[in-house]
Structures are given as C-alpha cells and as structure tokens.
Amino acid sequence: MDIDLKFDSGNVGDERKQNVQIKSNSMQEFFWKVKPDTENPAAKLTFGARSKADKNLADIVTLQIPVKNFGFERKLSYAAEGPKTFDVKLAPDSHREKSQITLSLSPAITGSLPSAMKYLINYPYGCTEQTTSTIVPAIIAKLNPDLYGDALKDKNTDDILQKGVKRLESQQQSDGGWTWWGRDNSNPFVSAYVLEYLLLAQKSGTKVNAYILNQAKSYLLLDKYYDSSQEKKFSNEEIISKNYGLALLGQTSTNKLLPVFPGLTPDLLSLLVMSNYLNGDTNPQTNGLNALILMAREQGNALFWEAGTKINFGSRDASTALAIRAILLTNGDRELAAKGARFLTRNRQSDYWSNTFATAQVLRALTEFAKSTEEQTPAYSYAVTIDGKQIAGGTVSDPKQSIKDINIPAENIKSSGSKIAVTKNGSGQIYSTLTVNELRTDKNSKAENNGLTVKREYVNEKNPQFGLGVGDTALVKITVGGLKTEENYAVIQDELPSGMIPINESFENEQYGNMSFNSNQVTEREITENGIILSLYQIPAGEKTYTYRARVVSEGTFLTPPGVASLMYAPEISGSSNVQKINIAKKAERAPEVGIIGQKQILAAAVILIVLTVVIFMVIIRVIRKKQTPPQTPNDN
Template sequence: MAGGDETRLALDLSNLTATPQTLEVHLNAEGQLNLSGLSSQTLTLSPGQRSTLQVPVKALGGYGTGKLTVTVKGLNLPGETLAPFTREWTLGVRPAYPALLKHYRAVLNDQPWTLPEGELQAFEPAGREALLSLSSRPPLNLGEQIRALKAYPYGCSEQTTSGLYPALYADAALLKRLGLEGEPDADRKRKIELGIERLLGMQRYNGSFGLWGADGQEEYWLSAYITDFLLRARDQGYAVPPDALKKASERLLRYTQERNLIESDYSDNLDHTRFAVQAYAAMVLARSQQAPLGALRSLFERRSDARSGLPLVQLSIALQKMGDQPRAEQALVAGLAVTRAADQWLGDYGSPLRDQALILALLEENNLMSGQREARVFALSDQLAASQWLSTQERNALFLAGRDLLGQPEQPWTAQLVSGSQTRELNPAQAGLKLEGPLLASPLSLRNEGSVPVYQQLTISGYPQHAPPAGGENMSIRRDYLGMNGEPLNLKNLQSGDLVLVHLAVTAKQRVPDALVVDLLPAGLELENQNLGQSAASLENASSQVKQWRESMQNAGVQHQEYRDDRYVAALNLEGYGTTHLLYLARAVTPGTYRVPPPQVESMYRPNWQAVGETPADMVIKGR
C-alpha cells in the first residue's frame, strides 16, 4: 500500500465447535496503518457457521510497515477456560511518489545558519530524515553517498559493484562518525559474499562481464571495474573463485594488447573509450605485476587519445608499478591537467565529477601529489555542490575519494545543533549526525562555536506529500491504462478482476543508451503476465494500435525487464528519434481507493536526464 490508500481487509471467522459462540473481536492498527472503522465488534456464530468481517484501513505516508492485531475473546468450550486468541499481520507501506532530496550547504563562521521556514513541510512526516555532515574541509557528503548506494533498488553489474564498495571499506566506527548505523559484521560480510556471487553470475564465457547478465553484450570498461573490485575483495579475505579471477584477468590482458578488440555501440570518441579501457585494465593488472611493459609504453605513445585525466592517471600508476618511473611521471602530469567535457558520452560510465573523484582517490591510495590533494578536495566539493543528481558511479567515486580523508587529522572545531527542543554538540570525533523524529524539527539552526571555518552539509530525504509535476530533461514518458480492446479505462470505476493493459510511451531528444523505466503499481493492481512482449494470445482481441505497439516493443532496444510485486522495470536503449512503446498486463484485485504513482524514466549515468509522467490522483477498484 501507499500513503493515503484506503482498502478493506477481509477477516474470516469460522465456528468449528458444536456449540454457538458469541465472540468479541478487537482490532488494533500500529505503525503506518490506521483503522477507518470500529475497533471492536461482537458477532454470534452458529455451529459450522463462517462469517467474514470487513476491516477498513488507511495507510499513512512514508516507507515502512503497518501492523494489524486481532484479538478474539469469548470462545466457549465445555469444561475449559480459554485465554483470548490473538493474531498479527503486517502490511508493507511504500510511498506513491519518487523520493525527494534537499541539500543545504553553508560555511559556518561567526553567524549561525538556520533552515528556511517551511522546508520540512514538503515531506511526509513518516520516513523523513536528514544527514548532517560538518568538517573543517569542504564536505563530500560521504554519509549521504553511502546511504544512497545502499538504498538504490536496482542491480546491474555496475550498480551492484558500486553498492558493495562501502560495505567493503566502511566499518562500524567510520559509519558512526558519519552519523550512520552500521549493520552487524556478519551481515556486512554476508552482503559482500552475496554480491560477489551475483557479479560472478554476470561473467561471460570469455571472462568479461555483461551489464545485466552473462548473456548480455560485453562491457569493456565495466569488466575492468568489476575485476578491480573482486581483486580488492579477495585481498580483504573474501573467497573469490580463482578460475573466475584468472579468466577475468586474461580478458583484461587481451584488452591491453589488442586495442581493436574494444568496441562501443555509443561513444562520442571511440579512441578515448579504447584508451580508457586499456589504461584501467593495465592498472588492475599492474597491481599484481601482470601488465606487459611493452603494451603500457605503446599506450603511453597514444596518450593524446585521452579526453579525460582519469585514464592517464591510471596509466601512470600502471607504469610506476611496472618500473617505468619517467613515463609514469609524464602521464601523471598530463592526467592532472586534462578536464573532461561535460557534454560528451565517452563509453566509460564517467562524468567530470566521477573522473575527478576517482583521480583524487587514486592520488590518496598511491600517495601521489600530496601538495595538490587539498586543493582538489575544494574543487571536487564545488563540483558536488553544482550537481543536483548523482549516478551510482559518481556516488561510489566520492566515497572512495573521501574515505581516506576521514583518517587524516583536521583542525579542531566545535559546533552546536539546535533542532526544536533538542541540542547536540559536534566535533571532529562526531562529525556526522542522523536527524529524525524530534531531532529533525523546526526551528533548526547550526552555530560554529570556534574560530575555524566549518563546512556544513545537510541533506534532508523523504517522500513528498503531493505528486511531482510532470516534465523532465531530454526525455519524456506517458502512461495509458487501457482495456484489452485498447480503449482508455475509467480509473474511478474498475471492477475487481478486470484486466488492465498498461502502455508506456517513452521518447528522447538525444540518444540515451542507459535509460531505466520504472512504473510503480497502485496497490490494488497485480502484474498478470510476465511475458507479454512474446505473447499473442492475451491480445487477440486488442485494437490494431495495441498490436502495433506490441510489435514495436518486440523490436525496441529493451536490454532488461523486471516484473516485481510492486513495479515494472525496463532498461533500454532510447534512440534520439521516434517513440519506444512498452506494454505489460495487470489485473485489478483488491477493492479500495489507491494513489497512482507517476511513471518515471532516467539515464542511469547521466542522472540529470530524467522525466516524470502525468498521473491521475486515484484509482478506485470496486468489488463485484
């Protein structure tokens, strides 16, 4: 259910005794569930009689669970004294609308900072929380990067890998400093083990990796990224099958030696894409002294192919580890001087922010250019402040760039948070704080109690009280709820059992090779058919327009689909012309009134390219 949904739960009571029973039924709702009717009822059941009580409930906003407790009193059996009979059920509650994030950055000197009045009212109270980060250095908002990576609900090979890095490197002590609650060590280790298993399930026959599975296209840069993680996990003591690592390393070796092996369906500069793959593969291999020096020197001669500094820095580290210090120094100087253009897609999952963050992480990890690193932190923080949306690549790069900074000494500082009636002191030992409940209230202010400037980052996250306006950048999405004849349905008058054909129309002005479509289902609908794209029987009586859409879907660049309990997900390659049509079938099941989530589409690695479609406010399903 979603916040605001109203429905009726059916409670069956049967008298299996030989005597009449007069029962008192008491109902109690907790968490994010409210009773909409009476909390107690009395009913009489004859021997063998069955009765169904309708329990009207309403879901509250936010994300969590609601619990319904039923207590039955008065059960009478000859010669026995029976205690009340109790049963509990839980219902998941999720927001109807996409998550909302608001960022507030400031430098605290002698004047306090105050959260603007009314800002908290944009969020549903349930599920509203914030992460506060303070530092004498410009913040990279590590706590928020870790939280967002952990919460990301989809799992291609890149997203899986990026989401595992914080689990690999962020222990409970680091999380506590950031204001986050760490999971038990056994759970963290199990998460990494399951992640490794999932990644190995995406390894292709030749040692490379696919984006969504082993049967997908070879992902060259990602193969180096995943192999890098697997080797790091092995070095941390996790079990990674040697054969899988051997195959992956052999594939990376071929990348370094055979430039033309590397292809790209979509890159604004194929020479850079090949250079980036080769440089990353070389660095991964050089850590274990497996990178051929001749191949590295040949790559160095083509350093002008690079359109970003990151692969040059990676090549520099590979050359240094393989013993060619002069070329390593030249490549490093060149890499630190190159800036990536923001308007180019280079087939390496990167962006100016991602590349600069990974460069900083590599400089710290390899103890290079210590005199420049502080200035690079300031520049990276400015880039972060200008970025409204972040990809999983960017978030993990920021985490890797910032994790070593936390271990370095900083100037002493103290600050005080006042939130409603609550007060907290912060300092370098406790630089982060999670705010929720009474600790996230108005008025909220921060004051620097020392003389050292303190950089503040406050991120409030939660779910909006109202549907977001339709619109977006570069892309658009439209959804139609249709009958099987292709005609629009009256969403205020659906009958339980009705089939609903859902049509999604997605367009892009510029090509988006990594589009992700997400359509959350209203709680009263259930997915009916998981293979509609190849099914003709269910659409025999559909209109010619619907049949054209089905043929279009079969020919579309759909790379991956998921049919979950509460949503339909599709990853696809959107061309910069025409319309991509997607279809899936659902069934109206449970009577009630339900909020209708809007359809969404985003570019996974150009996160500012995203769109939200229009949506009706409610869907009403009536019983037959």
C-alpha cells in the first residue's frame, strides 16, 4: 500500500511512502518530519493509506491541531480617578497586531470594577481562598443586575457559580471547616470566608448543599480542636472569625458579644465589629466601631487601614475594604467610608488590587458603598487622545451611563512611547482603567528578576547523562530564589515546549514509586493544556528547586516560553526564566561531556593559578625584604 501525510499549514518531508507491506495482524510505525510555516488555530494533518491492489481499500484520518507562532503574554493595567495621562511603551519585540490596548471609562465607581471582576473569574489557581474569590464577581453581578447588567455578559455566571460551589463543597474538611489547601487543620478565618460566599451564592439562586452548611455550623460551634492529637483552644483572633461566621448563619442565640481584644489588626477588628452588630450590639463604643475608626490613617483626603497578617492574606486594600463594610453595616459616618473608597480607587495599580482576596473584598465594599450613596449626577463631555490626537469622545449625563470600551490599536503606540490622555469638561467624576496585553516574541528573551530569580532545566529522568528522546520522561526542574526571608503562598506557572506534554500523576497509570516530588512544599499541582501550575504554601529564603514530569512525544527543535514564579499575595514580587531552545532526538543520546570536561579543566586551571599566584607573591615579598635589609658591617676580624 501507499501511505502519505498532508499538512495544510506547513511542509512535510518525504510525505509519500510507497509500496509499504504490512503483514496481517501486525503493526508498523511511520514517522514524518513536519515543519509548520503558517499560523493556523485549526491546522489539519491528513493521514492516508491506499491499497495498491484494490483502489476501494483505503482510509483517511484527519487530526486537527493549533499551530501558533512563538510568543508569551505580558499584561499591565493602570487605573485612575479623574483626568489622567497614561504613559504607554511597548517592548521592542511586541507583536503589534496581536497586542491589545483597552481603555475603559465610567462615570460611577462601580463602572471601573468589571476589569477586576474578570481578573478574578479568569484567575487560574485554585486554593480554597482563590476558589472562593473567583465566584465573588459572579455573585455580586447576579445580586446587583442594575449595577453590573453588562459587566459579565460574556461569562456564564450560573456555570461559574455551580462549578465554584461544587469545588468548595469538595474542599470541606471532615470537621466541617476549610483550610488553605485542605492539608492542615481547618482554619476559622478561611472557613468564615468560604461560608459567607456560600450563603451569598445561595441567595443569588445557586444550589448549596444544606449538609455542607450544617457541617460548617458544627465546626464554628466547636470550643476546642485537636492538633497532632493534642487538644487546643482557639485564639482570640480565631474566635472572632468563628463568631462572624455564626453571625452570618443567624446564630444570635448561641453567639457571644466580643470585647475589643488588644493587638487586633484592622481586618479582624472589622469582622468583630460586624459580628457584634449582627448579634445586636449597636453601640459604637462597645461593638468596636470607634476603635476601628481610630485605626484609620490619612492620605490626603483619603483614609486607609493597615494590613493584617500574611497568614490571613493581609493588605491595606483588604483592611480598608473590610473597614468600609463595617462602617456601612453599622450606619457609621458615610464620609469615612467615602474616604476609604477614594483610597481604594486611587491606589489601584492594575486590573486587580493587592491580591485575589483583597480584590474580592474591594469589589464587595465598593459595591455596597455605591448602593448606599448616590454619586454626583454627571454633566460633562470627555475626550481621549493619543499624543494629542483625539481618538474618542462623548457626553455623560447619567451615573449609570455605560461607555463603550475604547480599543486602541497597538500600531498607534510610538516605539519611543506614547501618551494616552483622558480629559473632561464639566461636573461629575470619571474613572478610567487602561489594560495593555502584550504578546512578546523575543526568542532570546532573558530572565527577569523582580524580587525572585527563576532557572529551569530539563533532565532525562532515566539517565541524566543522556539528552532527551521520543518516549523518554523528562524531569522539569524549576529553581526559585531571591527571597531573604521565608514567605507564605507562592505560585509557579510553566509551559512546556511543543515536543512534550505534562504527566498528570493523579492518574493511576501515571503514578511512580517516588510519585510526589517536593510534596512537603507543593500543595497543589494543576495540569494545564501546555504545562503545569504549582501552588506553594511556603517558599523559603535562598534557593529551592521544584520539579514535575513531562512525557517527550515529538522529535525536533522547540522553543519554550519563560517559566514564571510570583508571590500570590504580593504579585509584584516575581521573576521569570529565559526563553529556552530544546533539542529532542528520535532516540536519546549521551549528552556531550565537553561541558563537564571543560568545567574540570577550568577548576584545575583555577587551582594552578592560585598556587602560582601564592608562589609569585612569596617570591616578591622575599625580594622586597632582601632589598630592605641593611648591608652588614664587615667583620674587622
């Protein structure tokens, strides 16, 4: 028979194999060298086999695959209140046609939130807090259709909520509580957070298992817990979270009014204020509201509250948002809430706030603030310019008016950088969010260090002295360093070259004798289409290497995008590896030892050089001393 392979998006070397003979009940493998040359999201590989003796005996199989040019995304966002000029400069290697720049404008504070809502919904990681935070935008949008009618129109919010609630139900511990990754003892702070949004999801129309809620109630009613078989009491901070969760469940008869414990952080004090109020204490002196107000810090005509602890995902943004909610719930001074909202809108540096938890809290706080007060009725015209040339404009007369997003072609940005200005003429407020999505294409991109260093290597698991060949298992080693002190909560996101696929070790047929590498550091492994996401509960100071496995499936030379590491709750602390070129052979071959020999030679040469330097130094010292020694007086005898 004749066998051939056709490819509609590239070239196939020796595409036809003629006069192939295959015996009955046997099998043969055939290989072709394929070189893609056209980008195509639905490229087709067509395999054909035709009998030489009978033209009616033939078969064709078509396989559809995406063919993409090399590239990796980098995203930046900027937010502002009032007239603003954004300085935008794209990287020299940015693909101008595929990079996107979007400017969103709104006359109301809630109109600036959809980009943050989409950020949370699209967040790729899945610890308990992040799973909860992911469903917050969908809940808020469903409960406030008048404010967010079109904000998530391209998202299936019902599906998002159903999947999120199901995942949270599966993450519940046997005692009824939740923890960060389900590995340690249940955590009252995390448990109260999950419970709050399960209740709100239920209020929005999503079905929540009553048994899950009852189990959570039982956990929150516990007076003690066990840690390593030792009975322990909850701390004051944990009692506050438990009390807040019970208050949300309406357990006023069994719940207690709490005093303002000394040393509380603002986020926990806010929870204490809200739980005391829900339990019937409306006195700001005794329910903690006055103490919370005294903790506020001024920043011009804005206010903020300091961050809580790292273990509770603390940040100024989260504390300020929780304080706003406490003030609004207890009918406190609206002006204080307004100053807090002003801080949050001004200090947003991206399409999110400090982290996922803070972003969820801010979305909730600003939504409640918008519902509790009406912003000034706008009456103004606005204009958007690039380097002085107007590209958009309009008039605004209603605080609920929707302004269509302005898509700015990346080709309009000068190589030296451009200024995108938002101006207005008239009364009322304008909020803006500029999002820049760059597709970087530099095949020689260097590693980047923003507080973290990232190095990556691929090792043949069976024999590290060999290179990689088709059928091998590659051990992907990612070394992260740069921290001076241990930090909580980090994430590593890595993509494989096209010649490899990630191994999902949760499948029984993929488990190994030494299955989990670094299992005490990696708390979750999420297999993606092209790689993996590793979530870390802690990341130590110094350097640490994390590993995962990949199967080698294709021969060739491939490029791999940078691996990226960051702290989850301080994403500005991050780093990425360099772009790498990976050679995969049909069969693994012993790696050349030139590099190893060279290293030994360099080491030997260094030792010899040090010895020679010491000898020469000693000779010089001896000569100098000899010259400095005064001549002896001749002996008269």
